Structures are given as structure tokens and as C-alpha cells.
Amino acid sequence: MLALGSCLRKALALRALAPQVCSPFATGPRQSDGTLYEFRTYFLKSSKTKEFLENLKKNVHLRTAHSELIGYWSVEFGGRTNKVFHIWKYDNFAHRTAVRKALANDKAWQEQFLIPNLTSIDKQEIEITYLVPWCKLGKPPKEGVYELATFQMKPGGPALWGDAFKRAVNAHVDLGYSTLVGVFHTEYGALNRVHVLWWNESADSRAAGRHRSHEDPRVVAAVRESVNYLESQQNMFLIPTSFSPLK
Structure with missing residues (x-):
């Protein structure tokens, strides 16, 4: 019994000296x-x-x-x-x-x-x-058309793909290729899904901006990084109703 107790004390002492690995439960920044x-x-x-x-x-x-x-x-x-x-x-x-x-x-x-x-x-x-923490709900400058781009990301949450996704969105915004209304992260529904709501003056201005962005190496680099975490994408072109607050 004494020998066993001595061995147990040694094992506990060695465990205390070993580096402890802590894994946080959070999957990314929160609202x-x-x-x-x-x-x-x-x-x-x-x-x-x-x-x-x-x-x-x-x-x-x-x-x-x-x-x-x-x-x-x-x-x-x-x-x-x-x-x-x-x-x-x-x-x-x-x-x-x-x-x-x-x-x-x-x-x-x-x-x-x-x-x-x-x-x-x-x-x-x-x-x-929820709106992602780095985005506030925007209001377009005038009436136009909207696009809802829905991205199904790989499991892991924003801790895995959030920074790359943010850079891809901001590349379009900062360079003026489209107007961002909001970026939303699903809480109930398909998880690891992100919706990006865009505004454009017309369908043709949206098409022109998209073509220019696809030829911009800064946008291409940001998007290529983000698609490493992408499983699928679907886009919907939306026309606001006459009673819609967002026109």
C-alpha cells in the first residue's frame, strides 16, 4: 500500500508539471x-x-x-x-x-x-x-435591388473561417463594388451558415460590379482564402415590395 501511495504521489506531481491544454468552448466572437x-x-x-x-x-x-x-x-x-x-x-x-x-x-x-x-x-x-459582431445593419442611399448570398461554411464556426470570410466581404465593400446591408450568422436553421445582404442600384450595375471585382487581384486573393472553408453557396436576387422599409 505504501509503494502504491508513493507511485500515485509521483504520478500526480508529474502531471502538475506537464503543460495543460485548454480548449475554449466558444467558436468565435459573440454579439x-x-x-x-x-x-x-x-x-x-x-x-x-x-x-x-x-x-x-x-x-x-x-x-x-x-x-x-x-x-x-x-x-x-x-x-x-x-x-x-x-x-x-x-x-x-x-x-x-x-x-x-x-x-x-x-x-x-x-x-x-x-x-x-x-x-x-x-x-x-x-x-x-444574428448580425455578426463586426457588422451593423446598413441603409442603402436610395431605392434599388438586393441580393442575398447564402454561404454554407465548413463546421467549426467563426473561429475557423470568420476572419477569412470578413476579409472577403470587406474586399468588395472597401473597393466599392457593392453596398453591404448586413452579414447574418444563423443561430437556428442550418448551422455554419452566413447570409450576406447586398444592395445595388440595378441588376445591371450589380453585374458590372461583379465582373470588375472578379478581375481585381485584391478581391480574388481574399475570396480564394475564404473559399477554402466553403461548402456551398446560393444567391437570390430580390425586388423590394412597395411596403418594404428597405427599398
Whole structure:
């Protein structure tokens, strides 16, 4: 027993001298506040799309009385047509829960819009996102068109790919090839997904800026670094509705 105790003490002493490896749980920088952005995509029946949007235009004030609408768009290119995409802002999850409860009890909203239009929607997708810590929500200088670029990154979080991704985005921004509205990191939905919302004056100005950026060695170098962590990408070209705060 004495020999065993002596061996145990020696082992503990050696362990104390060995370097300790600490692995943090955090996967990257975090937001400083709880503000979240809900991404909603509705897949509409083709015969109902026009009716759905006209009804919403008349009644959207009933919905925005409860929480802030950032933008509402119809999808022009990039995936299935007859699709609308909208972003809602909440202070935190408790705020969203309170808003959803209030909407369920709002007779005007239920009777004038929701119930009549439920049959217009084939399906819906919802994601909860945060702005990345290095980005603030921007406001374009005038009316235009939008592009939502969605990047599915490799597992590991911003600690793995965040810096390279930031450099790729900023290369486009700093050199004036497009106007950034926001960069959002998904919290609920497909993880390791980043959405970048861009504004351009028109579809043609967007195409011209993209062609110039692809010939700029500074942009090319930044993008090549970022794509090492990329699994897939999808782009949607968005047209703001007449009632969208972001035009």
C-alpha cells in the first residue's frame, strides 16, 4: 500500500508539471446584445402570389404594429419563383414570444390577412440569425435591388473561417463594388451558415460590379482564402415590395 501511495504521489506531481491544454468552448466572437433577426421565406402558390401581396400591402400595418419589419422582397432569380422573403427584428427571444402571442390574439390581423391567406402558402422556412459582431445593419442611399448570398461554411464556426470570410466581404465593400446591408450568422436553421445582404442600384450595375471585382487581384486573393472553408453557396436576387422599409 505504501509503494502504491508513493507511485500515485509521483504520478500526480508529474502531471502538475506537464503543460495543460485548454480548449475554449466558444467558436468565435459573440454579439454584445441579444438583438435577433428572423428570416422568413414563403413559397407561394403561383395562382395566389399577386393576391397574397396585394392583401398584405393593405394589412401590413396590422403586423408592423407588433414588431419591426426590416424588409420584404419578392424573389426574382435564384431558386423557385413565386417566393417572398422577409426579415423581422426582435430585441430578444422573450420579445419574439410576446409578439407571437399578441398576433395570435389580434382579431384584425387574423381575420383580415392570416386566415384568408393561409391557403396561398405552400410551405415556409424560418431561420433565427444574428448580425455578426463586426457588422451593423446598413441603409442603402436610395431605392434599388438586393441580393442575398447564402454561404454554407465548413463546421467549426467563426473561429475557423470568420476572419477569412470578413476579409472577403470587406474586399468588395472597401473597393466599392457593392453596398453591404448586413452579414447574418444563423443561430437556428442550418448551422455554419452566413447570409450576406447586398444592395445595388440595378441588376445591371450589380453585374458590372461583379465582373470588375472578379478581375481585381485584391478581391480574388481574399475570396480564394475564404473559399477554402466553403461548402456551398446560393444567391437570390430580390425586388423590394412597395411596403418594404428597405427599398
